[in-house]
Amino acid sequence: MLPAFVPPMLAVTGELPADDAGWAFEPKWDGVRVVACLGGGELSLWSRVGNLVTASYPELSVLTGLVGVPAVLDGEVVAFDPEGRPDFGLLQQRMHLTKAVDVRRARRDVQVTYVVFDLLQLDGHDTTGLPLRDRRELLEQLELRADGKVQVPGYVTGNGREVYDATKRLGLEGVVAKRLESVYRPGKRSDAWVKVKHVDSRDVLVAGWLPGEGRRAGTVGAVVLALPDGHGGLRHVGQVGTGFSDQVLDQLYAMFTAEEVADSPLRGQLDPAAERSVHWVPPTRVAEVVHTGWTRDNRLRAAVWRGLRPDLDATQVDPDGR
DNA sequence: TCTCGTAGCGAAAATGGGCC
DNA sequence: GGCCCATTTTCGCTACGAGA
Numbered sequence: 112m113l114p115a116f117v118p119p120m121l122a123v124t125g126e127l128p129a130d131d132a133g134w135a136f137e138p139k140w141d142g143v144r145v146v147a148c149l150g151g152g153e154l155s156l157w158s159r160v161g162n163l164v165t166a167s168y169p170e171l172s173v174l175t176g177l178v179g180v181p182a183v184l185d186g187e188v189v190a191f192d193p194e195g196r197p198d199f200g201l202l203q204q205r206m207h208l209t210k211a212v213d214v215r216r217a218r219r220d221v222q223v224t225y226v227v228f229d230l231l232q233l234d235g236h237d238t239t240g241l242p243l244r245d246r247r248e249l250l251e252q253l254e255l256r257a258d259g260k261v262q263v264p265g266y267v268t269g270n271g272r273e274v275y276d277a278t279k280r281l282g283l284e285g286v287v288a289k290r291l292e293s294v295y296r297p298g299k300r301s302d303a304w305v306k307v308k309h310v311d312s313r314d315v316l317v318a319g320w321l322p323g324e325g326r327r328a329g330t331v332g333a334v335v336l337a338l339p340d341g342h343g344g345l346r347h348v349g350q351v352g353t354g355f356s357d358q359v360l361d362q363l364y365a366m367f368t369a370e371e372v373a374d375s376p377l378r379g380q381l382d383p384a385a386e387r388s389v390h391w392v393p394p395t396r397v398a399e400v401v402h403t404g405w406t407r408d409n410r411l412r413a414a415v416w417r418g419l420r421p422d423l424d425a426t427q428v429d430p431d432g433r
Numbered sequence: 434t435c436t437c438g439t440a441g442c443g444a445a446a447a448t449g450g451g452c453c
Numbered sequence: 454g455g456c457c458c459a460t461t462t463t464c465g466c467t468a469c470g471a472g473a
Contacts, residue, residue: 143443158443199444199465206443206466213467300457308445333463352462353446410464415446 113150114183116157117231117239118298122306127271128288135243136274137266139285139306140226141197142189143206147225149174150181156188167208170218171225173257182253185229185295190221196283227255227263231295239295243303246295275307284308313411314420314428315348317398318376319391320367330360331367335389336400336411337377341430347380349410351400359418367392397423 128134144159145168154175156165168188190202204221208214230250231239238246247266255261267274268291275286285308293303319335333352337345370392397420402411 141444162442202443204466208467332461350463352464414463 112181113153113155114148114181114232116148116155116161117146117183117185118161119144119146119159119185120229120296120298120304121300122287122304123300123302126305127275127286127307128305131269131271133291134271134288135247135266135268135291136271136286136288137228137264138274138278138283139287139308140187140189141199141284142187142202142223142226145186145188145225146231147171147174147184147186147227148182149178149184166211167205167214168223168225169211169214170223170260173260174225174255177255177257177261178253180234181232182230182234183232184225184227184250184255185231186225186227188223189226190223196281222259224259225261227261228266229295231297239297242292242294243289244291313402314397314399314423315411316345316394316425316428317392317396317419318345318347318394319389320363321350321352321389330364334363334398334416335377336398336414337394339428339430345376345394347377347410349414351411351414351416353415359416395425397421397425397428 145164146157148155148157152175154165154172155163156168156171158164171188174184188202189197190199190205192198192201201221202223205214205217205223208217227250229243230246230253231237233249238249241249250263253263255263266289271286271288278284278286285306288305288307290303293301296303315336315338317334318337320331321333321335322331333350335350336348338348340346367390372391372393375389375391376394399417399420400411400414401417402414
């Protein structure tokens with residue numbers, strides 16, 4: 112009998128705990144959250160919001176041979192780059208495939224690994240009421256290892272700062288701190304799990320803006336960002352659409368509409384439909400954003416607005432944005 | 434058959450409203 | 454006041470239908 116989907120517990124974003132005691136630290140895996148339900152020789156894989164994704168990752172059928180009793184596992188499907196780092200861009204080539212022929216083709220270039228970090232049911236027993244410490248012990252007793260397709264990475268107790276620094280050196284996304292005594296709360300965001308991400312702060316130039324929709328109709332939806340290209344021009348480095356308060360949006364809207372210009376400083380660098388929607392401003396204002404890295408086409412990944420930098424002028428912005 | 438546009442889904446963060 | 458949930462935005466990708 113195949114167990115039913117259990118919605119995964121979610122972490123809050125925050126800082127490392129001030130006191131390491133009672134916390135477990137593990138790397139933050141840059142992949143997609145997947146709950147695996149096993150039983151009767153069958154497997155179902157579910158996304159965070161309860162969509163069935165079994166067909167997208169046929170190689171994970173090895174799980175059925177690893178656990179002798181019905182079980183529900185929580186983990187992350189990850190694609191590793193040749194250096195062994197999780198690469199979300201690679202994984203995106205697999206995420207939405209549903210047809211067997213497409214999945215077969217994509218598997219030649221991108222293999223995935225299921226990184227298991229929690230156990231929610233075992234042999235018909237609900238384990239979510241157990242402390243994390245006990246759930247992990249049961250999980251490790253299952254000895255889930257399969258030829259690079261399944262991993263159960265260990266965790267570190269204490270030394271959260273060391274784990275954080277190590278993940279930064281290794282190019283990982285960050286760490287997750289989990290209270291060892293915490294129970295698993297299905298579908299809930301809990302401060303018993305705290306994700307601490309590595310973020311970079313950069314100074315960038317404001318080149319234009321896109322109108323908002325819905326609640327943000329009549330104000331700014333996103334700000335178009337640029338950096339000097341080192342040859343007297345500018346290169347587009349993406350947009351930022353989050354991190355603003357309503358007050359800041361109103362200020363930016365008033366500022367931008369008063370300065371609008373017809374000419375694009377980034378001609379030909381955005382796709383034509385997007386370029387038609389942009390309202391351009393002179394690229395003289397400097398803003399600070401934080402982001403989690405760069406996409407393959409040299410755009411800022413997951414950029415969050417921090418504010419304008421009136422103390423800086425455009426000539427002080429480094430082509431690397433530092 | 435190919436291209437283009439749209440929709441949907443994955444990730445994330447911030448805000449505001451409702452409720453206790 | 455704090456928590457939870459809904460809603461908004463971003464990017465990157467695939468699926469699919471329409472039209473050339």
